Amino acid sequence: MAQDIPKQTSIVIMGGGVIGASVAWHLADAGCTDVVILERGQLACGTTWHSAGNIIRMSSDPKTAQIYSYGVELLSALHERHNIGWRKCGRVMIARTQERLREFETIAKTLDACGVPIEQVAADVVKDKIPVMHTDDVAGALWSPDDGRVNPNDLVEAYVREAKGRGARLCEGVSVNHALTQNGRVTGVSTSQGDIGCDVVVNCTGLWARDLGLRNDVAIPLYPVEHFYLLTESMEGVYPGMPTWRDPDGLIYGREEVGGLLLGCFDRNALPVRPADLPEPFEFALLNENWDQFMPYLEQGLHRIPLLKDVGVKTLLNGPESFTPDSEPILDVAPNLAGYFVLAGLSSAGVTRSAGMARALARWIADGDPGVDVSAFSLSRFGPEDNDEETLRRKVRDAPSGHFDTGH
Numbered sequence: 563m564a565q566d567i568p569k570q571t572s573i574v575i576m577g578g579g580v581i582g583a584s585v586a587w588h589l590a591d592a593g594c595t596d597v598v599i600l601e602r603g604q605l606a607c608g609t610t611w612h613s614a615g616n617i618i619r620m621s622s623d624p625k626t627a628q629i630y631s632y633g634v635e636l637l638s639a640l641h642e643r644h645n646i647g648w649r650k651c652g653r654v655m656i657a658r659t660q661e662r663l664r665e666f667e668t669i670a671k672t673l674d675a676c677g678v679p680i681e682q683v684a685a686d687v688v689k690d691k692i693p694v695m696h697t698d699d700v701a702g703a704l705w706s707p708d709d710g711r712v713n714p715n716d717l718v719e720a721y722v723r724e725a726k727g728r729g730a731r732l733c734e735g736v737s738v739n740h741a742l743t744q745n746g747r748v749t750g751v752s753t754s755q756g757d758i759g760c761d762v763v764v765n766c767t768g769l770w771a772r773d774l775g776l777r778n779d780v781a782i783p784l785y786p787v788e789h790f791y792l793l794t795e796s797m798e799g800v801y802p803g804m805p806t807w808r809d810p811d812g813l814i815y816g817r818e819e820v821g822g823l824l825l826g827c828f829d830r831n832a833l834p835v836r837p838a839d840l841p842e843p844f845e846f847a848l849l850n851e852n853w854d855q856f857m858p859y860l861e862q863g864l865h866r867i868p869l870l871k872d873v874g875v876k877t878l879l880n881g882p883e884s885f886t887p888d889s890e891p892i893l894d895v896a897p898n899l900a901g902y903f904v905l906a907g908l909s910s911a912g913v914t915r916s917a918g919m920a921r922a923l924a925r926w927i928a929d930g931d932p933g934v935d936v937s938a939f940s941l942s943r944f945g946p947e948d949n950d951e952e953t954l955r956r957k958v959r960d961a962p963s964g965h966f967d968t969g970h
């Protein structure tokens with residue numbers, strides 16, 4: 563149900579998914595408490611609620627490794643206070659080829675230098691950790707003991723509860739139409755409940771961020787694609803606390819879920835989803851199962867976890883997730899509209915990235931300095947042609963599988 567909205571505030575966060583919630587938490591932590599989150603449905607109702615919730619600590623890029631490390635720290639601290647389902651189960655990332663192993667060596671060196679625990683291990687160690695896994699073709703692996711998983715909805719609740727405790731306000735059932743502007747800067751927002759005056763807005767509307775940006779001529783090149791994971795009935799040998807795993811050469815990943823297997827993929831030739839074609843409202847909603855698209859990855863899964871052939875499937879979850887053309891998020895202020903910040907296009911790692919990216923954004927707003935080099939996430943890396951819908955639809959087709967290309 564729509565709530566009363568204030569007439570004036572300092573900062574409006576548009577969107578109450580994991581990103582908007584984390585931005586509110588980090589703004590409050592940075593001393594900015596005159597903040598309102600506007601969510602047109604309910605918290606987490608967009609993409610966040612159906613996320614697999616895997617939390618990554620591995621990256622070949624030191625800046626990203628730093629962002630991820632902070633995320634693991636914050637999530638474990640939040641779990642102490644709110645039980646957000648955080649489990650530090652570790653992750654194995656397996657290589658099928660020598661080229662992949664060389665990539666793993668680079669990742670291991672980077673993470674070592676950043677003080678992140680990481681080990682290069684042989685196939686037999688993988689087999690010990692995940693006995694149901696077929697490892698005859700595994701050339702080697704990385705073991706990251708601090709990776710884990712979280713319940714995304716509980717994480718959102720925890721971020722918002724603590725932000726509200728420090729003064730932030732949440733208004734659900736309120737849709738933002740566009741930002742109000744004067745002389746090239748933000749002066750407020752127009753919403754379904756009336757106008758709110760403010761100096762700063764943060765666009766955290768996930769897959770809808772591009773369309774909302776266009777209403778103020780702010781180009782935010784991201785686009786959703788169909789994104790999948792399968793959930794099975796309980797399976798022998800799949801145990802609570804089992805490490806999460808990735809098999810990048812097969813474009814698949816997995817973990818335990820209620821005694822069964824969660825098998826996900828980063829598919830080639832991903833299928834773009836036009837946001838305007840989604841039913842209204844699209845809250846706690848999913849796309850239809852798409853077995854044709856998932857089938858090559860089910861085959862990879864059957865190869866990797868042979869017992870999969872003996873268990874029933876509960877569901878093939880298909881949810882839209884937005885990717886940018888280079889699969890890096892967007893964290894920036896609009897070059898043509900002062901006070902219009904963007905944190906969106908999380909490219910299938912929004913839960914993992916929520917803490918570190920939101921901290922950088924909040925510091926930028928509060929102190930004028932993100933505290934880390936965010937140039938890789940800037941809007942200026944794109945040209946005007948990148949926000950053309952047909953160009954985006956073409957480019958995002960390669961974005962999910964690009965995650966698992968060697969050298970990414």
Ligand SMILES: Cc1cc2nc3c(=O)[nH]c(=O)nc-3n(C[C@H](O)[C@H](O)[C@H](O)COP(=O)(O)OP(=O)(O)OC[C@H]3O[C@@H](n4cnc5c(N)ncnc54)[C@H](O)[C@@H]3O)c2cc1C
Nearest residue numbers: 577579581602608609610613614616738768911912913914
């Ligand atoms: C199948 C699948 C598996 C995934 N697995 C993982 C994983 O294991 N680990 C991981 O880190 N990430 C994972 N992700 C990605 C992660 O879920 C997303 O990156 C993240 O949830 C995006 O959060 P968000 O806040 O940007 O978007 P959303 O959660 O979509 O939030 C945006 C919010 O904005 C609201 N909104 C939109 N327009 C307006 C408006 N005009 N006014 C007001 N509100 C508005 C929407 O209602 C919505 O609630 C997965 C995604 C999918 C689809």
